[in-house]
Amino acid sequence: MIWVNWALLPASLQPAELFSMDAVFSIKGFLVLAFGGLMVGFGSRYAGGCTSGHAISGLSDLQLPSLIAVIGFFIGGLAMTFFILPLIF
Amino acid sequence: MKFIKFLLLGIVFGIVMAKSEAISWFRIQEMFRFQAFHMYGIIGTAVVLGVTGVALIKKFKIRDFHGNPILFYPKDKSIIRYLVGGTIFGLGWALSGACPGPMVVNIGYGFLSMGIVFLFAIVGTYLYGVIKEKLPH
Numbered sequence: 001m002i003w004v005n006w007a008l009l010p011a012s013l014q015p016a017e018l019f020s021m022d023a024v025f026s027i028k029g030f031l032v033l034a035f036g037g038l039m040v041g042f043g044s045r046y047a048g049g050c051t052s053g054h055a056i057s058g059l060s061d062l063q064l065p066s067l068i069a070v071i072g073f074f075i076g077g078l079a080m081t082f083f084i085l086p087l088i089f
Numbered sequence: 090m091k092f093i094k095f096l097l098l099g100i101v102f103g104i105v106m107a108k109s110e111a112i113s114w115f116r117i118q119e120m121f122r123f124q125a126f127h128m129y130g131i132i133g134t135a136v137v138l139g140v141t142g143v144a145l146i147k148k149f150k151i152r153d154f155h156g157n158p159i160l161f162y163p164k165d166k167s168i169i170r171y172l173v174g175g176t177i178f179g180l181g182w183a184l185s186g187a188c189p190g191p192m193v194v195n196i197g198y199g200f201l202s203m204g205i206v207f208l209f210a211i212v213g214t215y216l217y218g219v220i221k222e223k224l225p226h
Contacts, residue, residue: 009199013113014186024202036185037192037206041213043178044189046224047171048164050178051188054171055132058164060139065164065171072175073182074121080183081121 017089032088039076047072094154106194114186121183170226181213 006020016023023029044050047069049058055073058066110116111131120128145151146159153159182188185206187195192210195203217224 012115013110013198014195014200015114018114018186019200019202021202024205030205033185033202033205034209036181036187037209038213038216039177039181040185040188040192040206041181041210041215042217043174043176043181043213044210045174045214045217045221047174047178050190051132051182052190054175056135056139059136060143061161062140063164065167068168068171069175069178072172073179075172076176076179076181077117077121077183078179079176080180081118084180085183 028088043076102190103194103197106191107198112187112191112194112198117183117186165226167226170224173225181210 006016018029018032024033040050044053047054049066049069051073054066054069059070106112109131111128116125116127119125143161147161151159178188185192185203187203187206189210192203192207196207
């Protein structure tokens, strides 16, 4: 089936280490995707918006709370990129 | 059939997200590593256009498609919820490489494993609803 054939999807878009079927059916791979989603969903609700709600729409209305949220996005993103991801992979 | 305009807007949004590669884990990583202008260009362009659009809507009191005035309400003043909520969001964003919109676009693109991310994002929003009374806002 084309939908699950990893080889037919562009490798330049998503890393196989995270999204290939091999990764999904490993415990670590599944937990990475599950926790990633959990934090995005929880964080969006807690912060009252996501990238489009705060970074684009909120900043477009020059809302200070949205700027604080975007700073939070980067604190979390930088911490994950430079400290947590190197520990996981 | 009056909903078809929303459907068309969604389709355009999905195509733009996919073709601009804003749905890519690699592009998000390059953003957080300050290695590429790519995502800053996309978000920056959107904000410049958004600021202009909002200013024009306010100046000319432009109405929405029902004919109602478009109103902007200031968000509640707080620091803790935006900073902590934003940080949790950022952790998930850098890990999964997708915010809510791109998750759905990825599934449509064929990256079915993003369905797990999407499903757990919904669990996350539910979890917030369960414990929100205990959280500082």
